[in-house]
Amino acid sequence: MVNTLFTRLIITSFGAGLIIFGILYYNLNSTINTLHDRGLISQANDVVKFMKIDKAGLVTLHFPEELDKTYSNQKGNFAYAIIDINDNVLLSSREINTPLYSLNPHNKPSRPDYFQATDPETGNKIYGVTLHIDHNNQHYRVQVTQGSDHPDVLADSILEEFTEVTSFIIALLIFVVLVINVLTVRHAMKPLQIASQYAADIHPSRLDIRLPEDQIPIEILPLVQAVNAALERLEKGFQMQREFTADAAHHLRTPLSILSARIDKLSANQEFNALKSDIRAMSRVVGQLLKDAQLEIFILDKTEQADLTAIGIDVASELGPIAIKQDKSISVLGVDCPVIINGNTESLHLAVLNLVENALKHTPCKTSVEIIVSADQTISVRDYGSGIVLEDHVNVFQRFWCDNTEISGAGLGLSIVAKIIEAHHGHIKIIDKSPGCEFVITLP
Amino acid sequence: MKLLLVEDNLELADLVKDALNGAGFIVDHVSTCDEAKASLMTSNYSGVILDLRLPDEDGLNVLGFIRNRSDSTPVLILTARDGLADRVKGLNSGADDYVLKPFEIEELIARIKALLRRPGHAMGTVLKLGNTTFDTISRQVTITGNPIALSRRELDVLELLLRRAQNVVTKSMFEDELYGSNDITISNSIEVAIHRLRKSLNDAKADVYIHTLRGVGYILSDTPSSDM
Structure with missing residues (x-):
């Protein structure tokens, strides 16, 4: 069953489908993550934008009403924390007094640090980012988080929907290509099936049959031509052997016939009988040797x-x-x-x-x-x-x-x-x- | 009786011709297919002896030429070919007999005579073996010149045995020849007829004998029958 071209085509198409969907799934996830990351960065930047540090190093935040509402709302797991180098929480939403995500205090990277954590109250997964800010030789960290039902969900679902549609189209495409392939293979195989029927008729007495070469796809043609050439050589071999035995038969039997006829003209006596018996024995051996040779090519x-x-x-x-x-x-x-x-x-x-x-x-x-x-x-x-x-x-x-x-x-x-x-x-x-x-x- | 001998080997042809002349036949000899066809166009022959390996064409073409004219002249193929399919091919193309080289002249003459003894051919009217003679026109059997009375069935059986004298007549040959396709074949009736014929021949002191080959058929021969 595995050897049928049809099964092979299905298996290959199925494999190709799996790979394409794998790539698609990977791309979808990474795009969602990028979008997600951008959302977190802009959320953190909002915090930074409204954050003020005075000369004494005191940090204050003056959020507009909307943002205040967002952070005071439990829904969405939105939270922020501004932390100094010693992991002391300077400012935070909802009386948070520990950092949202602990970092190595001596690590001062300039790039944003993304993290995943679990909300200790709800046990929900939360996503967050840490921004590093240096101000007057002081290092601050701004951390923001949001839950999995963050506002970027819309973008996510658009993406997912797009992927769904794309997947359907790709699946359809793979199916159509599979059908086309099967039909093409069927069509290409038809002359081969005809050739097989011809080949089935070849036997020792019908060595003149050749496989038809017209309509055979160029890719398979060399095989058909090679088979035909082999048949040609085989037929020649058989033909030569047949001709040889036929010639040998003629050249041996005609002189024996003449000899026999000459002996028949002699008058019957003891010698005559002996000669006749000799010629019979000789004719017999010749006949058997020729039969033996003929049987060499008998199938x-x-x-x-x-x-x-x-x-x-x-x-x-x-x-x-x-x-x-x-x-x-x-x-x-x-x-x-x-x-x-x-x-x-x-x-x-x-x-x-x-x-x-x-x-x-x-x-x-x-x-x-x-x-x-x-x-x-x-x-x-x-x-x-x-x-x-x-x-x-x-x-x-x-x-x-x-x-x-x-x-x-x-x-x-x-x-x-x-x-x-x-x-x-x-x-x-x-x-x-x-x-x-x-x-x-x-x-x- | 005139025979046409088609054989390209002149030495062999001369020897065969001499022997056939000795047996009372008149022989025209040709060496090629073309000559054979030309002779067949101008003369009537009682029989043709045909070699298959001829310089111009395959001898089977001459056979085809004869049969295409709806001419039933008996043709005996004389050949060195004895491939597994050659004999069948020769007989299927309308030859009456097939003699393989090397052959013995007596054998060849006996086979030609057997062909000419067939109904409608040159020797088909009076059949003879040993002291027994069968006139197929008057349907009279004589043993050393003395007529003997036989039943219709015995006459039919004896005719068939004489036409194939010294050769086996199988049961199926009897059935084909002696019974119409509508007759209910009773294999016993052949045995009964043979039994009666044997007795009649024996009573009339014929020197021909009906030998039984169990499961095969019968041979009419001049070799005395021994009880086995």
Whole structure:
């Protein structure tokens, strides 16, 4: 879910929103504080303005009526105190006899000192400022305070309201940008989805398919082009291998055909039979080597279907005449309905054909090679020969394996079978039957 | 019977031609697709033997040329190609048989004869194996010249077996050939017909035998049947 672009866009937009609101909140607070500070300074300056210090150092205050009212009113926590260097309160509102906020007496900064304190009577938070005044070598401090419901509240609420509106607009903006982004991404992804559908159709027999490059966004185009170039190389490789085996097949088989036809013109005698047998063996090896080479580039198409029962009957029909000539037979047993599996008919046909040819070599006269198809997607080939010793159950599938009996073969047939079954992700095993043995192919 | 041999390898073509002549066929030999098309335009052939790898075009084009004229002359493909899809491709494009090089001449001749024995083709009227002859026009079977009486069903079965002599006739082939699509197929009836036919052939001292391949079908062969 996190990997979808949509989720990523939401997360990024949400993050950006949080940062923007954070900055906004910080700015709002600092602006309110600045306003607040300015209010306190002007309040303190008012006190200083009406404050008089005579030559004897006596401090007097002559507030106009309004200010007097303000300071005598309990509401608003307004207070002032004029303090000398020794923290003695010289003048104050509402009989305050301690400084509103204690400062280090020796500290004589020129800048205003802002402070926060708690009103001892109400427990409310109060804000204040200390102004430092030097007059006739005397140091005085003027402290003023106000509560949290000070007159600047109006300004605060205007600011807050403004921020609220701004926040709403920003939230709306982020949402709109998110929607636009999602739509843009959707639109940009559409050609990619089309390309994916093309890619899904690519398999060994359809290597000519290329991903469409038009309408692909320029940012993603290099990937699509690289994939297409890779497909091009792959197709060439497959093509070369196919051409090679086709050429090799032609150049090996045509001379063999000529040789065979020439031998057929000779009159039959012992030499003639020997030559014919040689040419058969040689043709067989050539055929198997070419098959082996073809299988190197065989990859099963996941959508291809094959019917094991039909394969069994086809192989039996193909080899039946040979079996009859040898006074042997071939039977197809097991289920007589189709057994459909994911597989390539031609290659599975070849695998079963090789097993049956092999079985025909080993089964004695007047016996039958049995092809057994079962519904659990297995096809087995059983003969009534002398069987295979256990140690050789693995070896028989090796290339050029030979059992040292008089029965000749190139030793490629069973390795081809193993290769085909492997390409089908299937499994082959040998079961001892005495007499004979059974090769069991299980397909997924 | 005249055959057209399309093969670019002259040595092989000469040898095949000689062998076919020996088997009683008249053979015209050409080396390219163009020549093959030209010959097909001017002469009538009972069958065509076609190599696929030709100097000018793919041999399958000749096959296409024949089939596009709605010409059902049997075509036997003779090729070195045996890729996993090649055989299917050849047969799907309308070839009647597919023989892989290297081949044995006898095998090639047997396969051509089998094609010509099909209904409507050059050798399709009188079928023969061993001492058994089947005239498909008069529907008369003779064993060493002596006519024998067979039921309609036995005649149908024997005809099919003779047309594919020495080759397997599967149960589904019997069903396709002997029963109309509306008939209720009783697989027993084939077995019964085979059983009766076997007895009739045996009684008439025929030297052809019906072999049973269990679960597959039957082969009519001149190899004696042994009991298994």
